[in-house]
Amino acid sequence: MLEKLAAIVGASGILSSAADMAPFVEDWRGLSQGEALCVVLPATPEQAAEVVRLCARTGTPVLPQGGNTSLCGGAVPPSGGPRPVIVGLQRLRRIRAIDPVNDTITVDAGCVLATVQATAAEHGRLYAVSLGAEGSCQVGGTIATNAGGTGVLRYGNTRDNVLGLEVVLPDGTIWDGLTALRKNNTGYDLKHLFIGSEGTLGLITGAVLKLHPLPTARSVAWLSVAEPQAAIEALSLFRASCGSRLSAFEMINDSQAALVVKHVPGRRIPVTGGGWHVLVELADTGNEASLDAAMQAVLEDALDRGLVTDAVVGASEAQREALWAVRHGVSEANKKEGVSLTSDTAVPISAVPAFIASATAAVRAIIPGLTVLVVAHLGDGNVHFIPFFSFAAWEVLAEREAIVQRIRHAVDDAAMALGGTFSAEHGVGATHLPEMARYKPPVELAMMRAIKQAFDPSDLFNSGRLLPLRATAPTSASHS
Amino acid sequence: MLEKLAAIVGASGILSSAADMAPFVEDWRGLSQGEALCVVLPATPEQAAEVVRLCARTGTPVLPQGGNTSLCGGAVPPSGGPRPVIVGLQRLRRIRAIDPVNDTITVDAGCVLATVQATAAEHGRLYAVSLGAEGSCQVGGTIATNAGGTGVLRYGNTRDNVLGLEVVLPDGTIWDGLTALRKNNTGYDLKHLFIGSEGTLGLITGAVLKLHPLPTARSVAWLSVAEPQAAIEALSLFRASCGSRLSAFEMINDSQAALVVKHVPGRRIPVTGGGWHVLVELADTGNEASLDAAMQAVLEDALDRGLVTDAVVGASEAQREALWAVRHGVSEANKKEGVSLTSDTAVPISAVPAFIASATAAVRAIIPGLTVLVVAHLGDGNVHFIPFFSFAAWEVLAEREAIVQRIRHAVDDAAMALGGTFSAEHGVGATHLPEMARYKPPVELAMMRAIKQAFDPSDLFNSGRLLPLRATAPTSASHS
Known part of the structure; x- marks a missing residue:
């Protein structure tokens, strides 16, 4: 062989x-x-x-x-x-073509995401998928997993940024679906079947990606709010006034903010008092002044309505960066303080307050007084709900494995009860097979298995991932 | 029975x-x-x-x-x-729920599209799918056909405006996929498989649709340009400056404009001279003044670069309506003058000038001097290319059926040679089965048939539509 x-x-x-x-x-x-x-x-x-x-x-x-x-x-x-x-796929790393008039770029699947972003920027364009691993993840992987990231609120998931695919099917046939069309209604949309299929239906070798105008200005503000409900009402004001200029709406709770200040040098919270924190970004093709004016107008409205207790708008690019630095300090801070049982929950935006309340109550029914950190891409309804242990508490935790499992189930159950999902942007892989078995309706699993059978009847492609075994649900690996 | x-x-x-x-x-x-x-x-x-x-x-x-x-x-x-x-589906016409905070509406599939738009508007929201038949078409039908329409440039096709579906599968099982989430990475995206499947995979009974903030202002301009290439260069300027405020970019040629003036009372072309006409609309949540200023700035740039020979911006809502009325007069005018062999072509935007040139040459090689009308949703690369016969010429046309077929093939061949499609927004149905057989790669048809077989093994659902027969291609009905 x-x-x-x-x-x-x-x-x-x-x-x-x-x-x-x-x-x-x-x-x-x-x-x-x-x-x-x-x-x-x-x-x-x-x-x-x-x-x-x-x-x-x-x-x-x-x-x-x-x-x-x-x-x-x-x-x-x-x-x-x-x-x-x-x-x-690492040797398949050519930029095959860029068409600034059609706002598309055609790439090999092995191109590193950051390379695609940089190539687009050289042509005055934005490739809008952006995420933590962009310096090493490959475009093909982001497509196979329908990666999320920070661009979702404005530009959608990876799925929404792909126009065409080239795929090697499980029998070795190459499907050339590298269309660069924005409208094409000629049969089943095969592209969307491969996007998010995590390598179980074929091997993606190339893609046509959508580009956007490069934003030329941004305005960033930090808001203090009393509770998640006030944050989502402020979100509605921003959406109504600023439309697609709204490019980030991130929420963290006070415990999370305090950890960042404690552990990451130079970080400070510009306004406090409410108990919850929101970072808002507007971005556009115009200039800063008009964006700041739009930001200020909505903030005044939100203050008048009592939705926001205090707010500050970054007055320079350095100040904007400093506001973002607080948000970006989350992972580093949490790693220094203890152990995070981070969820990848999404619920309807309107259900975020109820989800946070019920998940908090549920995990504290297991461990009274447990610290809960919240890091939410609120504009997408995506909440990383983090039951949190200090290293000291973790060390002495009895029956750790069983407790962790109960906590994870409690969080997922709270999400599912509100029409949510246990994996918003990270996919299924191996880790979430038990949740697939636990939460997915049988009719949905049956359809997925029928598709898998139709494309890969011998089950050779990334076997054992994405789809749980048909028999009893696997229970290991649920909290790796 | x-x-x-x-x-x-x-x-x-x-x-x-x-x-x-x-x-x-x-x-x-x-x-x-x-x-x-x-x-x-x-x-x-x-x-x-x-x-x-x-x-x-x-x-x-x-x-x-x-x-x-x-x-x-x-x-x-x-x-x-x-x-x-x-x-x-006409009895299934309940608005099941509207969630303005999550910006979603949940509806029965039998709701008339205009009813959904009106309900959203009552809540200060926009349901962005809009098309000629909206007063009688049903939401379920727009989903089953992935309908296009006038909102595509800014908001995407119907596909991009659907979050969840409820479907009766061919075995009579109900799949409740009525999720209202913007992020959900848990297995194959089944929703996208049903969208555009034209009733061949199941019966859509309900849907969760995305809503948007209702735009509160618009600016509309009429541009005279010398050729399609200048129009797409002007489009690039608008995209770079106005981003997602750009909500329409429609192009017609001089022959088409003249027919509207001739046949539809009260229509006049505000600026001429270039030979081609572009209608541009910007829409936003702000006010008219700032939109008109943005429009004016781009137009001055475009005039300086020689892309636009003349332009006028509608100074009132009445003037804006009058500009749109010219564009909307196209169908009425053409019906009064003769017979249109309208195509539903899309090509990459950058290929539109080449497509118009080569399709025109190809049809005039069949009928020398044949009139060609062009009505393009240029921002989507969607060109309705219309080989046109006066009633008089149509009456005396020899071997009409064969000539029509040759003309349609010539137009489709020109599109396909440029990476285009023969059905951008209308779907396949019965009419385009010959084109499916003629143009779709065998590997793509094979995947579609495998999916059909997996979902509807007895071929009971809308049999004989969307997918051509496996054997020789049907040749009738290609120009009904």
Whole structure:
């Protein structure tokens, strides 16, 4: 098998020693590890297709892998079971074309996200998908997982920024769906089936992505509010007045803000008193002055209505950066203080206050007085609800595994009861298989399995991910 | 069968006389007609599911029907072959819920589009899908066909305005996918599979739709330009300066403008000289003055660069209406003058000038000097390219059917050569089955057939539509 693969991609395109494969078989947080037959690095879509055809003929599992930055263990092989061929996309990294008039860019799937953003910017355009791992994640991976990030409020998820795809199907056929059209009503939308399928339906090798005008100005404000309900009412005011200029509406609670100030040097909260904090950003193609005026007008309205207890607008780019720095300090602060059981919840925006209240009550019924941190992309209804343990509390926690599981279930149950989801932007991978089994209606799982069966009848592509086993639900790995 | 159906929906919910069924078996333009077993009008999703279960058990074909306003014969039964039960959705017309904070509305599929728009407006919100048939088409039909319309440039196609669906599957199971979330990454996106599937995968009974802030001001201008290339360069200026405020960018040629002036009373072209005409609209949540200023600034830039030969900005709401009235007069004018062989082409925006040039050359190679009218939603790359015959020329046209077919092929071939599509916003239905067979790559048809097989193995749902027969391509009905 290795010889045959080497004949397709060349000797330098195949890695099979344990040392060479190490970065491909362990996830980047070091939480899960598996075994692979080898790692193959095709240099062209045709080579990728030939590799897949060989695997199909020999019944060898295939694991497509981008930048290996999944937060759900979706990009590394399982341990035990037949070892897959990992197909790494890193050699497929050409910018194939950019069309500023059509506002599209055509890229290889292995392009690093930041490279695509930079190329677009050179042409005065924005590729609007932006997330923490953008310096190492690959475009193909962001598409396969329908990645979220900070651009969602204004520009949508990755799904909304893809116009066309090139995919190697499980039988090794290449589907050239690289259309650059904004309107095309000719049959089932196959592109949307592959987006978010996490490598279980095929191997994405290329994509046509939407571009936008590059915003030239922004206005950033920090608001103190008394409760989440006031924050969502302020959000409604901003949406009504500023429309799509509203590009961020992030909320954190006081406990979270305090941790950032405690642990991250130089961070300070500009206005306090309400107990909850909101960062608002407007962005546009005009100038700062008119954006600041729009911001000020809404803030005055919100203050008059008693929705906001205090607010400050960044008066310079340095001040705007300082406001964002508080928000961006969250992960660092929490890692220094203790252990976060972070959720990836989304609920309807109107249900966010009820979700926070009921999830807080539920986890405190398990551990009285438990600290809860809240970090919400409020404009998307996406709440990272964080039951939090200091290192000291964590060390002495009895029956830790069982308690963690109960806490996670309590949070997910609260979300699902309000029409929410247990995975808003991170996907399913391996981590959320138990939740798929627990929460997804059988009719929905049955449809997904029928699609999987239609595209990959031998279950060779990223087997064991995304779809839970048909029998009893797996219960391990639910809090890795 | 009729008795069993009546037992489910009541006697008043079933129509079986030829007279009663007439409006359901003939398409609204009177171009195609078929036969049905009966028309069933369920009053609840549960009744609809029971009807489908009965049909599944008895192997009876099912034809879901909304407002019957398809332009492609997709909503009426074929003539010949087994007669389907038409399931009409008109009794399913409740507004189930509206959530202004989450900016969503939940509706029965049988709600008329205009009713949904009006309900949203009562709450200060916009439902952004808008099209000519909105007074009679139903929301379920717009979803099943992924309808386009005038809101696409700013708000996307119907697909982009749907968050959740409720669907009766071909086996009679109800899938409750009525989620109101903006982020949800938990498996394959089933919603997108049903959107645009034209009733071939299931019966849509309910939907959660996205709402937007209601724009409070607009600015409208008429531009005279020398050629399509200048128009797309002006479009780039508008996009860069105005971003998502740009809500319409429509182009017509001089021949089309002249027909409107000739046939529609009171219409006049405010500025001429260039040979091509562009209507631009900006819309926003602010006031007219700032929008007009933004419009004026871009127009001055465009005049300086020589892209625009002359331009006028509507100074009042009456003047803005008058500018739109010219654009809206197109259909009436063309019907009065002769016969339009209208295409529903889309190409990348950058390819629009080349498409117009090559399609014009191609049709004039068939009929020298043939009049060509152009009506383009230029901002979407959607060009209605109209080879046009006066009534007199049409009457004396020899071998009319064959000539029409050659002309349509010539236009579609020109579009496909530039990465375009033969159906941008109207769908496939019955009319475009030959083009599906002619232009769709076999790998794409194979995937669609695999999906159809997985969801509707007995081929009961809207059989014979959307997907061409596997064998030789049908050649009739290509220019109905």
